[in-house]
Amino acid sequence: MLYREAGQFKASYATDQQIFPIRQDRIAVAALTALAFVIVPLVADQYWLSAILIPFLIFALAAVGLNILTGYAGQLSLGTAAFMAVGAFGAWNFVLRVPGMPLLVAFALGGICAALVGIVFGLPSLRIKGFYLAVATLAAQFFVVWALTKFNWFSNYSTSGVITTQRMEILGFAFDTPRAKYFLTLTVVVVLALAAKNMVRSSIGRAWMAIRDMDVAAEVIGIPMLRTKLLAFAISSFYAGVAGALYAYCYLGTVEPEGFNLDLSFKILFMIILGGVGSILGSFLGAGFIVLLPIFLNTVARPLENLLGLSLPPGLMSNLELIVFGGLIIFFLIVEPHGLARLWQITKEKLRLWPFPH
Amino acid sequence: MATAARKSGDVVLKLENISLAFGGVKALSDISFDVREYEVRAIIGPNGAGKSSLLNVINGVYHPQQGTIMFRGKQRRDMDTHEAAAQGIARTFQNIALFRGMTVLDNIMTGRNLRMNATFIEQAIWVGRARREELENRRKVEEVIDFLEIQHIRKTPVGRLPYGLQKRVELARALAAEPSLLLLDEPMAGMNVEEKQDMCRFVLDVNEQYGTTIVLIEHDMGVVMDISDRVVVLDYGKKIGDGTPDNIRNNQTVIDAYLGVAH
């Protein structure tokens, strides 16, 4: 009875086309935003902020980016981490080389660098589809990491190729505590997630989905294949790039090209598959799941290990973690191939009817 | 039906000596025919006669090896899908080509994508032109939805709809583009009598109310003879007949081809 849209009549198309048309959703989103901006910073300690919430938000942003490309536009990519790397190194170089460069502008420029690289590696998508394209995006993955390692200019000739982010300051306010970094990350992520939501419910989003669902029909309608696909690559890479910049600035503080390896790309792909392909909400759910699961397994495993004594082989818990992680992924795919977002949708549909059976 | 009474205008589309082959297989050989403004033009023929290929040539999905296409006064070697759409050609497909992951409303809205000019940045911020365009086009789409009587399924994902309704949604998507030339590939295939009647009514209404020229592939001879102004008959990629329904009905080659194929 609580989650009901009955009685909420739309008097105009404008109200019907709101970002969250159902009143309860609006309330929930508002409450969640308030929670994230007000309550969490008050309650969460440093561990939660800097080890869980910040990476969660950053990965969610990268997942939103990948979801635009893979979930909405239907182009499978295995190179997300590379675009994150471009964003991180791009932003860092802009701050380093342009005096007085505002931080947020540097993030955006880093994202734009990633978008340009994304367009280049998106070009083959016109001819190549499915797994051929997926494997082809690995070219981006390996090439970008190689180039960042190889050409020392990108890391300002540091011997190791590692970059350490500069002090973060916006309008004189220093972002050097976990809480401040959390605020910055949260703001960027919320703004970009809303923008993504707006895009996918506009004509560009419909064009992406049309290409995903049936490209020939989309072309016949007059959706330009080249522009639409490349735009998906560009915007997706922009999101990944900004996420990469945040990853460097707000999370790790120091990054090296190899940190943006294939494993990271897979991790983000996992997020959208488990969270829900073609769902902005799913990107967040998936990111939460993938960030929290290993930590949860680890925090459960270690005390268990102590409890059972040292007679266990040392690698046991680590290996079990890996097995359980992989097993749970398979389990979730089998139980709900459309991801957590679909699970949530089903719950909502049930809630609409609750407490009546029909 | 009083088809003869209806005004048919100038030739808007003219195909001349079109030949199309895939690898070594000839799909169309030396086909010529024209379409006049405001008319309902049917293409008939047995399975594999090249009917769908012909539609695909008209709106640029296939590029013929030979021949020319004249559309709205412009002669060309082949069509480009995007150009075709921009010039006002819309179509439906034999095997429904809806966007299965999207709702009915979104599917129909894609039909108006060409009319939405807001940049993705405006759309991301959802202000000004982007918002205005969404609303204006939504209004148009709602007209189409009312016209085809599918208000009740507006928010349903198309994948969940029964076949007949899917066909109707596909027509809606094509109509949303406000086309001047509408290509319909077996719009009534697989429908029951009632659904067919509905569909016939819609096609004729479109033709009459909006003045849309219609090119139609259909197997149901009754329907074809009823609603079309002129008919082209294909067999094995060749044109074997062209004329009014009455002409075709009495054309010996056509009768042979049909009887020969049927049994």
Added chain:
Amino acid sequence: MKSVKSALLGLALLGVAASAHAQNEQFIPMNGYWVGPYAAGGSGIFGGFIDYINMINARDGGVGGVKLTYEKCETEYNNARGVECYEREKKKGPTGATVIHPLSTGITYSLIDKAAADKIPIISLGYGRTDASDGRVFPYVFPLITNYWSQNTAKIKFIGMREGGMDKLKGLTIVNIYHDSAYGKETIPILDAQAKKYGFTVKHIPVPHPGNEQGSQWLQVRQIKPDWVILRGWGVMNPTALKAAAKIGYPRDRIIGVWWSGAEEDTIPAGDAAKGYIAAGFNVAGANFPVIQDIKKYVYTKFKGEMEDQTRIGSIYYNRGVVHGIVTVEAIRKGQEKFGKKPLTGEQMRWGIENLQISEARLKELGATGFMQPLKVSCMDHEGGGAVKFLQWDGNKWNAITDWIQPDRELVRPMIEQSAAAYAKEKNLTPRDCTKEAPPA
């Protein structure tokens, strides 16, 4: 608020909260890796480290009556997880995490700022930031014993010794085969500087990660026909390199590896192809040292050992773990001298490490004579040693073939200071004045 928070945490941390910490304990996080491509190194090193801690607890009842506790956290050699482990572990124990061994250059880099803010010292034994040897700029980072640049100069010295004098280096050609990564690239500048100084030619050949295919690199070696090859490998790259060298017939006793290329894990998979191969090391292999025997006696006879496969006790990685244990425990001892026999805080621990001295005599007491080199850390010098021993693989085990060979400090130190100064400038740090630091107690 507090209760909401603890409820949230409690949910995730489950049993952790339940085990109340006794007060007279000092906590050391063991954030390592027991799975993945580098699990052999991670499990070996943390095996030796943990065994040593357990031995100290069992034999001596801890350090000065303070029991040492630890908890493992799996980092998978991944920066993000390494940071999470660090954040999770840093508040545990009565005085929090008191020292951290990231065992990954990437994780070390990611922790430098955080650890300094949390006042938890980082010990990076034989990895991490080379320029952190300058303690003025990096008060909380200790790349103890030796760093990549030092070992590289020692390698050139070794080559000089083999050639019959440093003047004989002139005109030689040395190929540097390196893992194409931040880690691999680190020694390129120092090699170039040395090439200039001694007049040899150096050619750098990168091997792309993971390095399981090196045909083209070694064909290049075959074409160049170098006098020596320096191997800066990691993981599977090492045995593959040795195999590839055998394939082109390049003599293995002219290949000199770094310590991450010089463990049993690097040679055994190469089989006969590894015979004669030489690597630098800052600890030796072997289980005959009293310290290892004590571990066996106090830990393994009680079935509490970390190593499932006990043949690995005394291996290079295992012994390196014991070295981790020795420097950590000795630093605690040093700290207790000044701050009293109680659990140290991270800050006090930092002082202990910075004033750590392990003399030859002390090594003897520890049962580790010849096991590792004597150490003298200071505010200026966070490396404290710098020497390496060269070990040769005879097909079954690593044998030391030299004594401790000192690095070329005149060459290395200015480069370190220059690099550290650049870092300080970039980060807007004021280096400490070491003359004002508290002298050793």
Added chain:
Amino acid sequence: MSFFFEVLIGGLLSGVMYSLVALGFVLIYKASGVFNFAQGSLVFFAALTFVGLREHGFNSALALLATLGVMIVLGLLIERIVLRPLVNQPQITLFMATIGLSFVIEGFAQLLWGANVRGLELGIQDEPIEQITTYTGMNVSKFDLSAAGIAALLVTGLALFFSRTRIGRALRAVADDHQAALAVGIPLQQIWGIVWAVAGFVALVAGLLWGARNGVQFALTFVALKALPVLILGGFESIPGAIVGGLIVGASEKLAEVYLGPYVGGGIEGWFPYVLALVFLLFRPEGLFGEKHIDRV
């Protein structure tokens, strides 16, 4: 010039090693449309099981048989537990499931046999053949030649299996058209089980050869990355494609590294095959031997 040929031959022989891994991918993709990312883990698991059993006192032949048995059982289990419940799901879901599967296999392998790095001697020395060296000045490794021979045997064996046995023919039918195969009464699931078992066998062969080359260790899972560009070039569904693709990738990456690498700082082997494959795809999107699909509308 002789150096050029040496690089070329070395590359071709390395390429054979890539093909071996790629074969496993092709088999499974052909029969069930699954892009099996866990193939690398299977290679690792097979090699580790083999040396693990030998450490426990099995002789080589027995260990080989036992490992083969384990791989077949593993293949059948994967089909039964992971893929059968996911039948008719989108390809990307299946792909993800195999990544999850790779974690399980990797964890399980190390749990069972420990994280130790092991050597594996097959009794074939990885050394240059002297006669060839004396006559031509080129180094050709005995081991590489033997590996090529084994690969040739394997491919011949598979070809015979597909063309001569009833199961093989059924398998081809399945590869051509699942629905039609089902309609004529071919038991799909049984066929899939067999394919997974055969893929397990191929993984074992690849695992032994790669294990002998690099040591039996976790990094064996990375050989999958070497196989992917081979797959794009050769097509996901073609066994000859896997072989020819492997040869092209092996030769071109070596030549590129030796002759192109020095101009850009080297280390280009990691991405060169992918870019090559990408450029190739622009001209032939269905791969070397893949079938051209015409979009019908």
